[in-house]
Amino acid sequence: xxxxxxxxxxxxxxxxxxxxxxxxxxxxxxxxxxxxxxxxxxxxxxxxxxxxxxxxxxxxxxxxxxxxxxxxxxxxxxxxxxxxxxxxxxxxxxxxxxxxxxxxxxxxxxxxxxxxxxxxxxxxxxxxxxxxxxxxxxxxxxxxxxxxxxxxxxxxxxxxxxxxxxxxxxxxxxxxxxxxxxxxxxxxxxxxxxxxxxxxxxxxxxxxxxxxxxxxxxxxxxxxxxxxxxxxxxxxxxxxxxxxxxxxxxxxxxxxxxx
Numbered sequence: 192x193x194x195x196x197x198x199x200x201x202x203x204x205x206x207x208x209x210x211x212x213x214x215x216x217x218x219x220x221x222x223x224x225x226x227x228x229x230x231x232x233x234x235x236x237x238x239x240x241x242x243x244x245x246x247x248x249x250x251x252x253x254x255x256x257x258x259x260x261x262x263x264x265x266x267x268x269x270x271x272x273x274x275x276x277x278x279x280x281x282x283x284x285x286x287x288x289x290x291x292x293x294x295x296x297x298x299x300x301x302x303x304x305x306x307x308x309x310x311x312x313x314x315x316x317x318x319x320x321x322x323x324x325x326x327x328x329x330x331x332x333x334x335x336x337x338x339x340x341x342x343x344x345x346x347x348x349x350x351x352x353x354x355x356x357x358x359x360x361x362x363x364x365x366x367x368x369x370x371x372x373x374x375x376x377x378x379x380x381x382x383x384x385x386x387x388x389x390x391x392x393x394x395x396x397x398x399x400x401x402x403x404x405x406x407x408x409x410x411x412x413x414x415x416x417x418x419x420x421x422x423x424x425x426x427x428x429x430x431x432x433x434x435x436x437x438x439x440x441x442x443x444x445x446x447x448x449x450x
Contacts, residue, residue: 246419253281
């Protein structure tokens with residue numbers, strides 16, 4: 192009998208921009224690998240910012256070749272850090288959104304590619320999703336067993352969250368499997384009353400689903416991608432690094448804000 196796959200595949204998605212989606216993918220991924228896990232980051236956003244944030248070129252062969260041409264995932268994995276591998280988006284990923292051949296199977300290409308890859312033997316695969324619910328977003332939802340939504344501390348985030356819930360319910364119906372939901376409070380300005388109100392409202396509506404550690408707004412977190420570094424490369428003792436270490440512990444243990 193083949194060994195049971197242990198990998199946790201987590202799609203990180205929010206249709207509202209500016210909530211720290213890529214920041215969370217990159218820094219949570221590095222935090223998980225520093226805690227002794229084997230982690231892969233997969234960039235499903237055509238902007239290719241995961242590669243840039245880690246100091247790599249998005250023009251490498253990437254998910255564009257996998258989804259459009261059927262290339263095997265194992266052929267495009269690059270090592271980004273110790274225990275942390277990267278699968279870039281690739282320069283032509285946007286073209287996949289306009290693919291018309293293949294009918295319903297187009298939505299399952301990423302899931303099938305993952306099932307046939309060595310990523311099944313990793314601990315975590317984090318998928319940085321595009322901010323739309325098009326064909327790329329559908330592929331992420333069908334491939335992942337878990338969905339993580341970063342929510343920043345403003346009211347527009349709450350509107351984005353209700354849209355995301357509709358997308359998730361539809362994806363569950365089409366995929367035929369339940370998707371486990373997690374929420375992360377990001378870009379939190381803890382002294383602002385509004386920030387606390389938004390977090391409290393989310394805790395009320397999503398009991399047991401909001402991770403314990405809020406990620407504070409932090410200058411170092413904003414700066415590090417321009418150097419091709421994670422927060423742990425750039426400023427390991429910053430509040431940003433402390434928060435993503437805490438969030439990694441939450442993810443590993445299932446620790447939530449309301450116990």
